[in-house]
Amino acid sequence: MKSVELRVAVRNGDVMRAQYLIVDMYHQNYGILFSNDIVDLNSGIEPYPQSYLLGTVGSEVVAACGLYTRDTYCERYGEVTKDDLQQQLASEGLEARYDVRRTVEVTKLVIRSDYNGRGLGRWLFQAAHSAAFVMRGDEKPPLILCCATRSIFAAMHEASGIRARPLRKFPDYPVHERYRSADNPMDSRLIIPTVDIPPAIWNKPLPCALTLEER
Amino acid sequence: MSISRIHGVFDGAAVEPPLSKFEVKFTPLDLIAHWKRCGMTADFLAYFIAYAFENPKAALNTLSTVINELLENAVKFSANKREPVVLSFDHFGDTIRIETCNTCSGAITQRFDSFLQRLGSEDIEDLFIAQIEQNAATNRSESGLGLITMVKDHNSNLAVSIRPLEVGDAHEVRVRVTLNANEVDQS
Amino acid sequence: MNMEDADHRIENTAAGCTMTGVLRLATPGAYERIFNPIHDAMIACKTTYVVDIRGLNFMNSSGITALSRLVLAARKLDLPLRILGAESIAWQRKTITSLRRLHTLLTVDIQDTPAS
Structure with missing residues (x-):
């Protein structure tokens, strides 16, 4: 039986391992390129996330997930404003507990194709919503933003019991045309960790491991 | 398509050993991950070569243009982005040879093969215009314009060898551009 | 470390544009964003x-494709177009002159003096 080990990419090498799996899969599947500064969603150039989770089997990288810790996609391209966030916090009476300036965004979750369909995706997704990954040593939890198609929200967030509050419909960019459609539009949504994420997910320790069933 | 093909004159062994040579092995993913590395690499290698020329500045422009075009193609069209692409340079005194070697999927190889047949038989200026008109409506990156300009504008001898690999549908594609050293110096 | 500084500059005016530096974007599509204002x-x-383009040292074939699309756009608009190139930049002297055939109202001027 194989076991997938999951850890936060801290060292340079791990960051590169995670980036390269993401780049490889996004380029192969969607023709998307990444850049640290020349970013243009109209021409298929996405920004690199700043932080990563890395899933390995032995020395092989089989899964990765990114986290924007500044200039979140939803705010940069999705027209989400600090007021939108403030309103959501006010509706829960949580203005004092969170700071709308501190936002992160879970993004670019990839599973190497030969590891598809083994429950790895949802497990990685849940770990990406743990305090151990998104807090990054801070005292206060950040607000978590997410930009995805509605089918992803149903298959990942709802299936995991994570509430994602719709903020705005995400504008149509050519870079997303290979996965977005009229029936399956993209939204920007907000997750307020302490009320929207089940404790079992929020408190999930990292690193952790998942034993895969043999196929 | 399962047979080996050669377009242009692809002489196997050179008559005399090169006066100067280097070979660089790349992982395409490195250049896909940071696209500017194509240009950076082309510039660096072109500097290396042009430095010894009488008119380094002029030579640099041609050499960097040619190397960048070959490198971009090799990286874009390589079948497996983790398998190395090799770029080699040989200077025979009067001629300069720049070559890339990479693997390509069957579908891409087939399109490349028919493009090369056109390149070998049609008027080059006509083909240049035809490709522009044809590509105007699409966003396909495989326009072949780079190779056309190499032949048309840099007076290079273009030769391509396509060889099916033993396993799978991928092919080994070698693209060789031979330039006249004096012309590059005066370009 | 951020070494990916923009290495090109495009200045637009009502009657023209000036491109300088190096343009080697990954695909013709990648040029669309920066060429859209020119089209407008x-x-x-x-x-x-x-x-x-006298100060444009390098342009890859994706850029040539994008530039030729501008020529085709001018043709569609029946707009006279003039491309200014530099004699000292090999690819310009050689490749750009071929674009003439795309549009009867296109003039390509390859000049001796580099852009100041």
Whole structure:
């Protein structure tokens, strides 16, 4: 039986391992390129996330997930404003507990194709919503933003019991045309960790491991 | 398509050993991950070569243009982005040879093969215009314009060898551009 | 470390644009964003539109494709277009002159003096 080990990419090498799996899969599947500064969603150039989770089997990288810790996609391209966030916090009476300036965004979750369909995706997704990954040593939890198609929200967030509050419909960019459609539009949504994420997910320790069933 | 093909004159062994040579092995993913590395690499290698020329500045422009075009193609069209692409340079005194070697999927190889047949038989200026008109409506990156300009504008001898690999549908594609050293110096 | 500083500059005016530096974007599509303002200016242009590339040291074939699309756009608009190139930059002297055949109202001027 194989076991997938999951850890936060801290060292340079791990960051590169995670980036390269993401780049490889996004380029192969969607023709998307990444850049640290020349970013243009109209021409298929996405920004690199700043932080990563890395899933390995032995020395092989089989899964990765990114986290924007500044200039979140939803705010940069999705027209989400600090007021939108403030309103959501006010509706829960949580203005004092969170700071709308501190936002992160879970993004670019990839599973190497030969590891598809083994429950790895949802497990990685849940770990990406743990305090151990998104807090990054801070005292206060950040607000978590997410930009995805509605089918992803149903298959990942709802299936995991994570509430994602719709903020705005995400504008149509050519870079997303290979996965977005009229029936399956993209939204920007907000997750307020302490009320929207089940404790079992929020408190999930990292690193952790998942034993895969043999196929 | 399962047979080996050669377009242009692809002489196997050179008559005399090169006066100067280097070979660089790349992982395409490195250049896909940071696209500017194509240009950076082309510039660096072109500097290396042009430095010894009488008119380094002029030579640099041609050499960097040619190397960048070959490198971009090799990286874009390589079948497996983790398998190395090799770029080699040989200077025979009067001629300069720049070559890339990479693997390509069957579908891409087939399109490349028919493009090369056109390149070998049609008027080059006509083909240049035809490709522009044809590509105007699409966003396909495989326009072949780079190779056309190499032949048309840099007076290079273009030769391509396509060889099916033993396993799978991928092919080994070698693209060789031979330039006249004096012309590059005066370009 | 951020070494990916923009290495090109495009200045737009109502009657033309000036491109300088190096343009080697990954695909013709990647040029669209930076060329869109040029396209818009051409639509609004009532005289000859001038594209000055004398300071553009390198452009890859994706860029040539994108540039030729501008020529085709001018043709569609019936707009006189003038491309200014530099004699000292090999690819310009050689490749750009071939674009003439795309549009009867296109003039390509390859000049001796480099852009100041």
